[in-house]
Amino acid sequence: MKRTAFFVSDHTAITAETFGRSLLSQFESVTFERVTVPFVDSEAKAMDTCRNIAEAFARDGQAPLVFSTLTDERLRQILERSEAVVFDLFEAFLDRMETTLGQSSAQAIGRTHGLGDATLGRGRVEALKFAIDCDDGIGIDAYDKADIILIGVSRSGKTPASLFLALHYGIKAANYPLTEEDLNLSGLPAGLRKHRKRLFGLTMTPERLHQLREERRPASRYAALEQCRSEIRAADALFRSAGIPYLDTSTMSVEEISANILHRKGLKRMQW
């Protein structure tokens, strides 16, 4: 069974994608062809979208689903006349919000959709620069400015998490790779000791690490399961003995890793 899902927005469509995806995930047995249609900000573009919906209907033999965050009433009406089943975020909630707040909504296009600073101002951009300057063990001198320092063996997900923490939450995250040399020491590497309170460990099963390393360097000593076992065992032992909180990321997305770190360490995110 195959159907098409459209994510329609007068702006970036990030909200439409996010809420639609969340609903679709509750129906795993249905396969959806996903089509994002951003910047639908005129009647002509809304009518183009209706044509694409009609084509999908003819192709699939089933009504497409539309997840919409259109704010303009006229554009919403055009979409309502299409063959699709429309799930409209504003229609679902705006009336009750107006009642609750005792105000009319702006019904203005593209009001939000950033997930942080409205523009390229300080918070996120500074945090991103910090994450790049302190990626993969470089920039240790700047660690006293870090909100958090992620540590873990190679390929344990430190860089993606550091960058997501910066982009989404405005958190300054450094990351430091635990090398075999580091893991042969007793205790933390010297450069990390005075930052112990800000350290956070990432770990995973040796099998998962093996799989990720095979993608990078197939059939290498680096990727060998036995090597992964030994490094993970040593890293986990270090986290425990040094009292460093840590997280098993084996089945997690970058979003999940980052949200977990923020929550467990009680970090204060930027205003949004």
Next chain:
Amino acid sequence: MKRTAFFVSDHTAITAETFGRSLLSQFESVTFERVTVPFVDSEAKAMDTCRNIAEAFARDGQAPLVFSTLTDERLRQILERSEAVVFDLFEAFLDRMETTLGQSSAQAIGRTHGLGDATLGRGRVEALKFAIDCDDGIGIDAYDKADIILIGVSRSGKTPASLFLALHYGIKAANYPLTEEDLNLSGLPAGLRKHRKRLFGLTMTPERLHQLREERRPASRYAALEQCRSEIRAADALFRSAGIPYLDTSTMSVEEISANILHRKGLKRMQW
């Protein structure tokens, strides 16, 4: 007028934040204290949340708003009994989705909420590594592997956009800073010429650039309005004469810049 808005989820709360933020943006005259409550996956945690809601009610003298993506029926019921006005994503749409699809929903906790690869697999992580390896004019030898190459003067938003394109869409984006030296040439810098088709320019008003550069190096020649005017004038002239599409980012968030680039260049995002 001050009220509290809670974003409650049994998982990362990224969806709850996104849809709630989108709705709140339609009521700009109300100031909201925003509280994210992720990982509410037990009755005890749901009851804790109700206590926080009651405290906010007592403090504000007005009912808090709750934007919820709780999937478990029992937890939703606990929240419904609180003093808050609850806007529940699944309650609003799930019945009609079940009817449309002719299936029951899984009502399973934390099914989705990633915005890409389920875990740390290839797509995004490779794209992120590429963005870091080709940031700020480094790694030019790898430009033939780029999906897109962002160019613009210093502080025009290239790095954040490159990283967002990687994290959110799995797009490999390089970025190259147009220096004064580059801008004094007639035509494109030599290293960029053979990649012309993949170039995309970022620009902004001289006033906005001046403001951003003042944050980095106050009262410098680099940040002076006259300097910004001259660089922007030269960069815009280059984009036009070389036939490179470009975007004015003066009032845009990183999300908006990235979504615009994706849309205008017709780039194919990773599966999600």
